[in-house]
Amino acid sequence: MDLLLERLVSGLTNGSVYALLALALVVVFRGSGTINFAQGELALFTTFVAWWLTTLGSPVWLAVLASIALGFVLGAGIERLLVRPVQRKNDTAVLIVALGLFTGLNALDALLFGTETKVMPSPFPNGLDDYVSLGGARLYGDALGVWVVLVVLVGLVSLLFRRTRVGLHMRAVADNPESAALAGVPTSRVLALGWGLSGAIGGLAGVLVTPLAPQQLSLTTMFTVFIAASAAALFGGLDSLGGAIVGGLVIGVLEALVTGYVPALGGAMQQTTVLVVIVLILLVRPTGLFGSRRLERV
Amino acid sequence: MSLLEVRGLRAGYGAADVLHGIDLTVDEGEVAVVLGANGAGKTTTMKALAGMLPRRGEVRLGGAELGTRPDRVVAAGMSLVPQGRGTLATLSVLDNLHVGAATRKDRKGIAEDVERWFDTFPVLRERSGQSAGLLSGGEQQMLAVARALMSRPQLLLCDEPSLGLAPIVVQGLFATLGAINAEQGTALLVVEQNAELALDLAHRVHLLEVGEVAATGTAEDFRRDDAVRRAYLGF
Amino acid sequence: MTAVADRPTTTPAPRGRPVAPGRVLVRGSAAHRGLQVAGLLLVVALLVWASTWPLFRMGQLTNVFVLAIAIAGLNLVTGYTGLLSIGHSAFFGLGAYTTGVLVVQYGFDAMLTVPVAIGFCFVAGLLVGLPSLRIHGLYLALVTLAVGVAFPELVRRFDDLTGGAAGLVIRARLLTPPEWTGISRAQRGIWLFWVSAIALVLVLLLVRNLTRSRAGLAMRAVRDHELAAAAQGVHVARVKILTFGLSAAITGLAGALFAMYVGALAPDGSFTLLKSIELVTGLVLGGAATLLGPVVGAVAVVFLPYLTSLVAPGPVSGIAFGVLLIALVFLMPEGVVGRAQIALRRVVTVVDADHPALARTARDPGGPPEPDGQQPGPPPSTDEDQPR
Numbered sequence: 001m002d003l004l005l006e007r008l009v010s011g012l013t014n015g016s017v018y019a020l021l022a023l024a025l026v027v028v029f030r031g032s033g034t035i036n037f038a039q040g041e042l043a044l045f046t047t048f049v050a051w052w053l054t055t056l057g058s059p060v061w062l063a064v065l066a067s068i069a070l071g072f073v074l075g076a077g078i079e080r081l082l083v084r085p086v087q088r089k090n091d092t093a094v095l096i097v098a099l100g101l102f103t104g105l106n107a108l109d110a111l112l113f114g115t116e117t118k119v120m121p122s123p124f125p126n127g128l129d130d131y132v133s134l135g136g137a138r139l140y141g142d143a144l145g146v147w148v149v150l151v152v153l154v155g156l157v158s159l160l161f162r163r164t165r166v167g168l169h170m171r172a173v174a175d176n177p178e179s180a181a182l183a184g185v186p187t188s189r190v191l192a193l194g195w196g197l198s199g200a201i202g203g204l205a206g207v208l209v210t211p212l213a214p215q216q217l218s219l220t221t222m223f224t225v226f227i228a229a230s231a232a233a234l235f236g237g238l239d240s241l242g243g244a245i246v247g248g249l250v251i252g253v254l255e256a257l258v259t260g261y262v263p264a265l266g267g268a269m270q271q272t273t274v275l276v277v278i279v280l281i282l283l284v285r286p287t288g289l290f291g292s293r294r295l296e297r298v
Numbered sequence: 299m300s301l302l303e304v305r306g307l308r309a310g311y312g313a314a315d316v317l318h319g320i321d322l323t324v325d326e327g328e329v330a331v332v333l334g335a336n337g338a339g340k341t342t343t344m345k346a347l348a349g350m351l352p353r354r355g356e357v358r359l360g361g362a363e364l365g366t367r368p369d370r371v372v373a374a375g376m377s378l379v380p381q382g383r384g385t386l387a388t389l390s391v392l393d394n395l396h397v398g399a400a401t402r403k404d405r406k407g408i409a410e411d412v413e414r415w416f417d418t419f420p421v422l423r424e425r426s427g428q429s430a431g432l433l434s435g436g437e438q439q440m441l442a443v444a445r446a447l448m449s450r451p452q453l454l455l456c457d458e459p460s461l462g463l464a465p466i467v468v469q470g471l472f473a474t475l476g477a478i479n480a481e482q483g484t485a486l487l488v489v490e491q492n493a494e495l496a497l498d499l500a501h502r503v504h505l506l507e508v509g510e511v512a513a514t515g516t517a518e519d520f521r522r523d524d525a526v527r528r529a530y531l532g533f
Numbered sequence: 534m535t536a537v538a539d540r541p542t543t544t545p546a547p548r549g550r551p552v553a554p555g556r557v558l559v560r561g562s563a564a565h566r567g568l569q570v571a572g573l574l575l576v577v578a579l580l581v582w583a584s585t586w587p588l589f590r591m592g593q594l595t596n597v598f599v600l601a602i603a604i605a606g607l608n609l610v611t612g613y614t615g616l617l618s619i620g621h622s623a624f625f626g627l628g629a630y631t632t633g634v635l636v637v638q639y640g641f642d643a644m645l646t647v648p649v650a651i652g653f654c655f656v657a658g659l660l661v662g663l664p665s666l667r668i669h670g671l672y673l674a675l676v677t678l679a680v681g682v683a684f685p686e687l688v689r690r691f692d693d694l695t696g697g698a699a700g701l702v703i704r705a706r707l708l709t710p711p712e713w714t715g716i717s718r719a720q721r722g723i724w725l726f727w728v729s730a731i732a733l734v735l736v737l738l739l740v741r742n743l744t745r746s747r748a749g750l751a752m753r754a755v756r757d758h759e760l761a762a763a764a765q766g767v768h769v770a771r772v773k774i775l776t777f778g779l780s781a782a783i784t785g786l787a788g789a790l791f792a793m794y795v796g797a798l799a800p801d802g803s804f805t806l807l808k809s810i811e812l813v814t815g816l817v818l819g820g821a822a823t824l825l826g827p828v829v830g831a832v833a834v835v836f837l838p839y840l841t842s843l844v845a846p847g848p849v850s851g852i853a854f855g856v857l858l859i860a861l862v863f864l865m866p867e868g869v870v871g872r873a874q875i876a877l878r879r880v881v882t883v884v885d886a887d888h889p890a891l892a893r894t895a896r897d898p899g900g901p902p903e904p905d906g907q908q909p910g911p912p913p914s915t916d917e918d919q920p921r
Contacts, residue, residue, distance in 0.1 A: 035671045037678075086862050091670055092617050093862050096817055099619070099810050100862075104855020110848035165400075172386050172397045179384030182348060184372030184401040184449050227682055230675055238671075272686045275679035282672060283664060 005137035007256045013143040013212060014228075015252020016150040020205035021222075021229035022236070022244035023157065024198040029238045030174045031194030032079070032087065034094045038101035039202050040226025042078075044219070045105050046071045046199075047206030048113045051120045051217055060123045067203040075199020076192040084191065110219055117218040122211035146208050153201065154245055160197075161241070170194055174239075205229075227271055228255070231278040237285075299361060301326045301485050302376070302453055307355035309346035316342045318509040319355065324453060324502075329479050329486045331496040331517075334506030340489040341381055343506070344457045347371075347487075348378035360452065373401040377446035381457040381489075385438045387431030391422055394430050394441055398448030408448070415444035418474060436467035443471075447478070453485045454478075460492050468492070472499055497521060556881045565883065580730055588722045592794070595722065597831045598729035599790045602736050604815045604827035604834075606783030611813070612821035613744055614776045615756030616665060619809045620677030623661075623684035624654045624781040626804030628788025633701045633798045634694055636708075643708050643793055644728075650789035651782045658781025662774040681806045688800035700799035708793055729790050733828070736783055741824050743779075752776055753822075784812075814854055817861050820868025829869045 021039065028036045036042075049070055050063035058066075078101065086093040124145030131138040161167040172180040173190045181187045209225055210217040232251050236243015251274055258273050300323040307320040316339045324330045334340050346353040349368040357364045359374050371378075377398075386394050395415065399408045416423035419440040425433060430441060439459055446454055456475070460468040476499055479486050490496035497503065497517045505513040505520075515523075558565050583594055607621045631650035635641040641649075664676050688695045695701055710716040710724035743749055751772045754762035763769045792798060811834050819830025837857070841850040865872055 035675065082859060086866075091674075092611070092615070093866065095617055095619075095671075095674060096813065096862050097859050099813060100855040100858030102855070103807070103810055103858070104852050107848040107851025107855065111852065115848075165396075168389075168393060168396055169400060171389055171393070172400075175386040175388045176384060178350065179380065179386055180397060180400075181368035182350070182372070182378050182380055182384060183397045183445055184369045184377070184399075185397060186367075186369045186400075227678075230678070234672065234675055270686075272683040272690075275683055279664060279676055279679060282676065 002136040003260070005135055007260045008253060009134075009137055009139060009143060011253035011256030012249055013146055013252070014255065015232075015249035016146045017205055017209040017212065017225060017248075018228040018232045018252055019150055019245045019248025020153065020208065021202060021225055022232035022248045023153070023241065024201040024205065025229060025233040026236070026238060026241055026244045027157070027194055027198040027201065029233070031170055031198075032083070032191055033174075034083070034087070034091065035098075035230065035233075035238070036195075036198065037095060037098035038078075038105060039198070040222035040229070041102050041105040041109075042071065042074055042199055043202035043206035043225075044222035045109055046074070046203040047120065047210055047217065047222070048109050048118075050203075050207050051118050051210075052113065054121055060121050064123050064204070064207045067207050068200045069203075071199035071201070071203025071206075072196040073199070075202070076196030078199075079192045079195035080188075083195070084188070106219055115219060117216050120207065120210040120217045123207065124211075126211060142211055146212070149204070149208060150245070153204070154241065157197075157201075158241060166190070166193065224271065228252075228274060231274055234278055235281060300324060301328070301360060302487065303356070303358045304347070305356040307343065307346060307353060307357065309342055309351045309353040309355075311342075311351070316509050317346065317353075320506075320509070320511055322504045322511055322514070324485050324487050326452070327479070327483045327485055328501045329476070329488065329499050330502045330504065331500035332487065332489045332504045332506055333493055333496065333520075337508075338506040339509040340506055341457055342509075344378060344380075344455050344487075344489055347376070347455060348380075369401065372449050372451070375450075375452040376455065377449050377451040377453075378455040379439075379442045379446045379457065379459060381461060383435075383438045383442040385430045385433070385441060387429065389430055390427055391430050391433070391441060392426040394445050395422075395448050398445035401449050407450075411448055411450070415447060418478075419444055436463050436471070439463060439467075439471060440474075443475070447484070451484060453487060456486065456488045456490075458489055458491060460490060460495065468495065475499065558881055558883045560883055560885050576734075580727075584723060584726060588720070591726045592722050593835060595726045595729045595790075595794055597828075597835045598726075598733045599787050599794060599831075600812075600815065600834060601828045601831035602729070602733050602790070603784045603787035604812050604819070604830050605733075605736050605740055606780045606785075606787065607812050607816055608780075608821060608823075608827050609740065609743075609752075609783065610776050610780035612816060612823070612826070613749065613756065614752040614773065616773065616777070617674045617813075618677040618777075618780075619674060619806065619813065620661065620680035620684075621781075621784050621812050622804050622806060622808035623680045624658060624784040625788040625791065625808060625812075626684050626688070626800075627657055627781075628654050628785030629792040629798055629804065630688065630695055630701070630788075631785070632789040632792040633703055636703055636792075637701060638694065643703075644711070647786065647789045650785050654785025654788070655778045655782035657785075658778040659774055661781065662777025665773045665777065666770045678806070681809050685800035685805055688804070695800070696798070698800060700797055700802075702797045703792065705796065708796065725790070725793055729794075732786060732790060736786070737824060737828075739783075744824075748772070810854070814858050816868075817858065817866075818868055820870035820872070820874075823868065823870040823874065826868050826870040833869075 021043065024039055024043075025035060028034065028039070046067040050067035053063040053066055054060060082097050082101070083094055086097055122142045122145075125141035127141075130141035132144075133139070159167075161171060169180065169185045169190045170193070172183070172185055173187050173194075177187050180190075205225070206222060210221055228251050229248065232247035233244050235247030235250065236245075254277065255270050255274060259270060302322075302324040304320055304322045308315050308317050310316040320339070320343055322330070322332075332340050332343065342351065345351045347357060347364075349364075349366045349371045353366065359376055362374070364371055364374055364376070386397060389397065392412070395412050396408070399411070402408055416426070421437055422441060422444060425437070430438065433441060443454075443456070443459070459471055459475070463471070472495055475486060475488070478484055486499075488496060488499065497520060500517045503513075503515055503517055503520050504511050513520075558568075583591065586594075603621070603625050606624070607618060610616050610618050628650040631653050632643065632646040635646040635649060636643050661677065661680050665673050689697050692698070705718060705721070708721055709718045710721050714724055716724045744752070751762065751767045754765065754767050755769055755772050759769055791803065795803070798804075815830030815834040816827060817830070818833050819828065820826030837853065838850040841853045861868070867875065
């Protein structure tokens with residue numbers, strides 16, 4: 001029983017990070033109808049910068065803020081300079097740009113920060129004694145911290161979309177960019193803002209995942225997270241905030257349980273298992289479980 | 299000085315020009331109607347004016363050169379009700395109206411205007427919380443007009459507002475457009491295939507033919523001139 | 534009435550159609566055939582010349598041929614049919630491991646494993662293509678991503694067969710060229726060079742004929758407008774699935790040859806997502822939906838890392854790849870071969886014998902002779918003035 005609970009806790013914690021990055025993917029997709037395949041590597045880059053700041057003696061919270069800010073600037077810049085000019089051509093052009101960013105950023109990380117594994121300090125108390133007991137399972141500080149961040153962030157993002165002018169404009173551009181422009185919405189600023197927001201969320205996800213990930217901060221850290229996050233976003237149909245959150249948590253728990261109870265599939269086959277589940281979901285519901293509309297515009 | 303002055307407007311799609319130098323004017327508080335056959339360039343004119351197409355030539359609103367970005371055009375005081383209405387289908391009716399006020403900052407004024415257009419189009423108030431995509435065609439057209447008016451334009455462009463609507467709905471719509479012009483002083487530039495209906499509303503008429511303005515005159519001129527009437531207006 | 538009405542309507546000046554090419558070459562005419570034969574002879578001569586190079590250089594060329602085959606496979610599905618796959622590393626790996634496992638564990642003759650690898654990959658491709666019936670665009674890209682990520686995990690999981698993370702070594706003794714070639718085991722690089730070169734030529738011929746057939750037309754129709762293609766009676770689902778199968782089979786062939794070329798397979802070596810990105814890079818660089826694009830792309834992908842490592846070691850080649858990919862999309866989206874074809878068209882145009890333009894040019898003295906008995910076809914469509 002304790003073991004199950006502990007596995008659930010660890011699954012929910014990893015799942016929260018997946019959900020965060022999935023949220024970033026959904027924000028981009030809702031804004032501009034594309035998947036940012038470089039989202040994970042973008043987050044890895046900002047996280048490396050945050051780590052580098054901590055080695056210079058910066059407090060962790062400041063490094064986290066820097067990662068978020070850098071994520072915003074990079075996200076908005078990429079949209080403005082690299083994605084928008086080619087978006088008119090086709091999906092493939094955008095994907096190839098993203099693949100270029102993917103390889104380029106990862107190699108840049110290696111060049112700037114070296115290939116050895118690093119230890120990113122956690123922004124939350126994560127000592128051996130920093131836990132609360134819950135039905136026999138230990139809830140450690142950083143797990144709790146990640147959960148709180150996820151809840152707060154989801155609240156903020158949905159407030160942004162539901163209650164603010166900017167959020168309204170983002171929804172309008174996602175619905176129909178031409179009509180939104182004709183109604184006076186500055187579409188280009190809104191699009192850049194969406195990518196910036198997504199980059200910032202990714203920057204936050206990066207600094208939260210690395211203290212939890214078993215291999216700490218390495219060049220491959222965010223890739224596995226990105227795979228899980230894109231599966232989570234797909235689970236929700238790519239355009240549903242709630243779907244991405246549920247998807248992220250489900251995948252996190254699923255992974256933990258599979259690893260714990262089905263050793264034949266666990267460990268080495270973790271990602272494959274998750275991905276097979278997602279592909280099956282897609283086959284049954286081509287727009288995900290929470291997808292609200294037909295996504296291919298004709 | 300006219301409110302809208304267009305000189306030598308050229309625009310098109312890709313390499314081909316559809317408009318070969320359009321000249322037209324709209325005075326303040328005036329209702330101008332653009333008539334013409336299919337393919338004459340009516341919609342292209344509207345799109346070029348609204349900043350949706352690259353264009354050459356001179357376009358001035360209130361004496362100032364008008365930019366070519368759609369949102370700047372709206373901010374300058376000219377709004378387009380696009381053909382096919384351009385409803386933001388997944389947003390609620392109320393949200394659609396608020397999007398129309400994107401260029402404004404005065405919260406109080408925006409709230410007043412929402413009420414005003416709800417009074418003008420009561421059906422929109424009834425459905426304010428629904429997704430706009432669920433409205434009927436006529437209701438969507440009302441929403442499109444109301445949304446464009448939310449920016450408090452000096453000049454409202456309407457591209458074939460009667461398209462696909464039942465005759466009775468169209469009559470109501472044109473009556474409302476006339477009333478808006480009379481009460482608010484909003485100038486109108488309306489593209490319309492239904493010439494008879496349009497002439498009832500118009501102060502001035504521009505006849506478009508293969509990308510050029512072939513004739514300009516008052517509605518009376520057009521009614522009186524038998525040749526023009528038979529050739530272009532079909533009645 | 535302020536009449537500008539009397540002014541005669543000026544009709545817009547007729548805009549010139551694309552400037553007539555300098556020369557027109559009729560497909561199948563003596564001149565065209567002659568050029569084709571000359572090109573073929575040139576290729577053979579180059580190959581013979583290259584086979585006198587040192588083994589190391591020949592090995593690099595073999596690598597280029599193998600990669601060109603793999604990219605040609607990807608070209609079918611991504612270039613001609615417009616389904617972006619970032620999972621082709623899995624087919625490449627499946628082909629390689631089929632050969633490796635059959636040779637090492639079951640004692641197959643290396644060459645006999647090639648058809649098996651092609652068959653396995655064809656079936657695997659059909660299976661991966663299956664979701665494309667219901668899943669479109671970006672979703673499909675994500676499914677192929679899943680396939681690409683899953684493959685190395687599968688290799689590690691079934692380690693008693695594949696050697697797992699430790700790798701699978703094919704001893705040189707198992708890769709000895711057949712006796713009739715008279716090539717010694719130490720010289721097997723020469724054997725593999727010729728096998729790969731011939732395989733590449735066969736694949737290119739297959740792709741050429743396929744893409745010029747009705748099937749090729751259907752593929753392009755699916756790429757350019759799926760709904761319209763379906764409305765014209767193209768069986769979209771069948772086209773997509775079969776293309777995926779064939780594409781995977783060709784890339785699998787490349788994998789099988791690659792296994793013989795390197796002789797040692799490891800899941801994290803050449804079969805990760807990075808391989809897929811390499812293939813995509815090669816395709817875009819060489820020119821998607823062009824016949825020779827994959828060859829040019831393979832040359833670039835093989836030699837680029839050598840070039841960048843001359844300037845700076847290690848990760849710089851990764852950065853160069855990334856920058857190159859992005860720059861290509863901006864500066865040369867049609868790729869090297871695509872750009873060359875556009876340039877070449879100014880000099881000479883190759884047309885079918887029943888092309889309507891021939892009826893016009895035939896009147897010019899010096900133009901190609903009118904094909905006898907041929908009625909001019911329907912006039913080319915002029916739909917370019919339609920406002921959208």
